[in-house]
Amino acid sequence: MRSIARRNRFRPAHSPEQGYNTRLKLALIGYGNVGRALMRLLIRKRREFPFTVTGIHTRSHGTALRAAGLGANPAFGPPAASIGEFLDAADADTAVELTTLDPSTGEPAISHIRAAFARGMHAVTANKGPIAHAFASLSEQAENAGVGFRFESTVMDGTPIFSVWRHNLPGVEVMGFTGALNSTSKIVVETMERGGSFEEGLAAARAMGITEGDGAFDIEGWDSAAKTAALANVLLDARTTPQQVSTRGIGHLTPERIAEINRAGKTVRLISRGRRTAKGVSLRVRAEVLDRSDILACTPGTSNLILFDTDLMGTFGTVSIEPRVEQTAYGVFSDLVDLWRHL
Numbered sequence: 001m002r003s004i005a006r007r008n009r010f011r012p013a014h015s016p017e018q019g020y021n022t023r024l025k026l027a028l029i030g031y032g033n034v035g036r037a038l039m040r041l042l043i044r045k046r047r048e049f050p051f052t053v054t055g056i057h058t059r060s061h062g063t064a065l066r067a068a069g070l071g072a073n074p075a076f077g078p079p080a081a082s083i084g085e086f087l088d089a090a091d092a093d094t095a096v097e098l099t100t101l102d103p104s105t106g107e108p109a110i111s112h113i114r115a116a117f118a119r120g121m122h123a124v125t126a127n128k129g130p131i132a133h134a135f136a137s138l139s140e141q142a143e144n145a146g147v148g149f150r151f152e153s154t155v156m157d158g159t160p161i162f163s164v165w166r167h168n169l170p171g172v173e174v175m176g177f178t179g180a181l182n183s184t185s186k187i188v189v190e191t192m193e194r195g196g197s198f199e200e201g202l203a204a205a206r207a208m209g210i211t212e213g214d215g216a217f218d219i220e221g222w223d224s225a226a227k228t229a230a231l232a233n234v235l236l237d238a239r240t241t242p243q244q245v246s247t248r249g250i251g252h253l254t255p256e257r258i259a260e261i262n263r264a265g266k267t268v269r270l271i272s273r274g275r276r277t278a279k280g281v282s283l284r285v286r287a288e289v290l291d292r293s294d295i296l297a298c299t300p301g302t303s304n305l306i307l308f309d310t311d312l313m314g315t316f317g318t319v320s321i322e323p324r325v326e327q328t329a330y331g332v333f334s335d336l337v338d339l340w341r342h343l
């Protein structure tokens with residue numbers, strides 16, 4: 001398969017009418033919440049979509065391999081000595097990178113994806129680190145290797161964003177975007193609006209499983225900065241990193257300040273903004289005071305929303321209401337289907 005992937009440039013090989021007969025063999029790197037949800041989805045849809053997981057590699061649970069396909073609860077053996085050794089042993093067409101995010105470097109996910117491309121494998125990831133830090137060079141490497149690279153779940157879980165631009169808006173140029181993309185900050189603000197403390201809001205978000213580590217990553221705006229950099233790299237060709245996004249989070253907000261804002265009929269949202277300018281691309285994340293009727297303030301709880309400003313399609317947007325890990329897994333699944341249809 002590797003030599004075939006190298007030989008054939010990555011482009012549609014047949015139409016829906018002709019059918020899609022090729023099986024896609026998957027090597028999963030990371031088997032946590034998203035990996036397990038993806039496995040459940042693959043099993044649920046296996047009659048219609050012939051995907052086989054031939055290997056799973058984790059940091060501390062070890063490595064599982066089975067050419068005929070692994071089930072939802074694989075027996076893990078000793079870990080492969082390196083990602084290269086794992087990918088070679090799994091003998092798959094596609095690497096699915098689902099490891100923990102390192103927002104400051106994007107590693108080791110970037111190296112994992114590079115190792116896959118070097119072997120003529122396609123790569124799909126839900127990890128926004130590689131897109132926020134190295135999108136241009138990874139895309140170039142994929143192009144040179146003649147393989148596909150997909151990353152739908154890196155922003156707004158599985159909600160179609162990148163695939164919409166890839167498949168549905170020919171000729172349309174993105175001039176900018178505005179998004180309420182961080183759920184933890186919204187839960188904290190909503191808790192304070194109900195009379196709770198900042199810490200109670202953070203604890204509520206953590207109990208919902210939507211907060212990373214100690215929560216500082218979300219509260220200080222770095223999650224939003226990583227998503228902003230990822231969107232800008234893909235849609236505005238910004239070639240930027242999260243560190244280059246002007247970022248200020250919600251850490252300075254107090255229940256007293258929130259009550260004052262509420263009395264004026266307003267609320268606060270952590271907003272990501274990206275825009276083409278005469279000097280390049282302007283990117284920022286801020287806790288913005290918004291009218292309650294502002295569309296950016298209207299989505300409840302963990303819901304996310306993004307608006308795009310375009311040259312031909314005016315302004316339009318996408319909203320995801322209370323997404324869960326199943327929707328993240330679906331974004332990965334939709335990427336796999338997209339690749340499979342182009343094999």
Ligand SMILES: NC(=O)c1ccc[n+]([C@@H]2O[C@H](COP(=O)([O-])OP(=O)(O)OC[C@H]3O[C@@H](n4cnc5c(N)ncnc54)[C@H](OP(=O)(O)O)[C@@H]3O)[C@@H](O)[C@H]2O)c1
Pocket residue numbers: 029030031032033034035057058059060061062098099100101108126127128153154157324325328
């Ligand atoms: N959860 C969501 O709803 C969601 C939404 C959008 C995007 N994402 C992104 O999707 C990715 C996965 O999220 P998750 O919630 O599934 O994370 P998770 O539950 O923490 O699982 C991470 C997995 O990655 C493995 N891992 C970490 N470092 C590794 C390394 N160096 N080599 C091999 N395996 C490694 C871990 O191994 P061990 O099992 O041995 O620890 C674990 O299996 C993250 O990048 C996250 O930001 C998640």
